[in-house]
Amino acid sequence: MTMKAIIVEDEPLAMEELLYIIQKHSQLDVVQTFDDGLDAFKYLQTQQVDVVFLDINVPSIDGMLLARNIHQFAIKPRIVFTTAHKDFAAEAFEIEAFDYILKPFNEQRIQGVLNKLETLSSPAPVPAAAVPATAPAVSAPTSAASSQKVNLTKGERIFVTDVSAIYYVEADEKLTHVYTKDDEFVLNMAISEFIEKLPTEQFFRSHRSYCINLNKVQEIIPWYNSTYLVKLYDVETQIPVSRSRIKEFRALMQL
Structure with missing residues (x-):
């Protein structure tokens, strides 16, 4: 479109x-x-x-x-x-x-x-081999593209949070840590499940354990084996970009 x-x-x-x-x-x-x-x-x-x-x-x-x-x-x-x-x-x-x-x-x-x-x-292209020729037509999920807010829990409280406030997401076995500028939330779900709630044009799975908000990227630091560390605004943690995702990352960031 x-x-x-x-x-x-x-x-x-x-x-x-x-x-x-x-x-x-x-x-x-x-x-x-x-x-x-x-x-x-x-x-x-x-x-x-x-x-x-x-x-x-x-x-x-x-x-x-x-x-x-x-x-x-x-x-x-x-x-x-x-x-x-x-x-x-x-x-x-x-x-x-x-x-x-x-x-x-x-x-x-x-x-x-x-x-x-x-x-x-632009949506990521799907390899032809990944879609059976006789696959039935299904409606594309709209949650990731249309959702602008997510529920983040802390104790018994639920915080309705604009996705733009999320800086990065980190996997911790079966838990997921969500970081905003001033807070951290721990969710009882896998990182892959939480990422489905985020707009794909704004968030990038840089590593199997991390997902970053592309709008928060401040600096891209060359690392070993031609990979990168990503520094985000306002937070000290540097996020790795794995070798398997480096090509897509370079395309997104025009590197």
């Missing part, structure tokens, strides 16, 4: 250049453009899109404030900031921006972002 996008940019030349690069290097459908933050916000209150290319310095509502409002949506579009200033990078990733593009635009850099967007939105 084609992803829908909008551009919020008050510089006509920058708007034109960004639109040209998106159309040249991707299948994204730019359904609307805005030169005013308030107009964009009104549009997003009634229309759903997958990606917002957002300049930080726009009239009425600046891009950062608009992004914080978008972050409260039940179904959040991915935000790609476009700006001439590096100063906002840390704040941008605090609200889980998908990426951050500096002006003047670099076509190759934008192409990399577009490739990553389309890779994350």
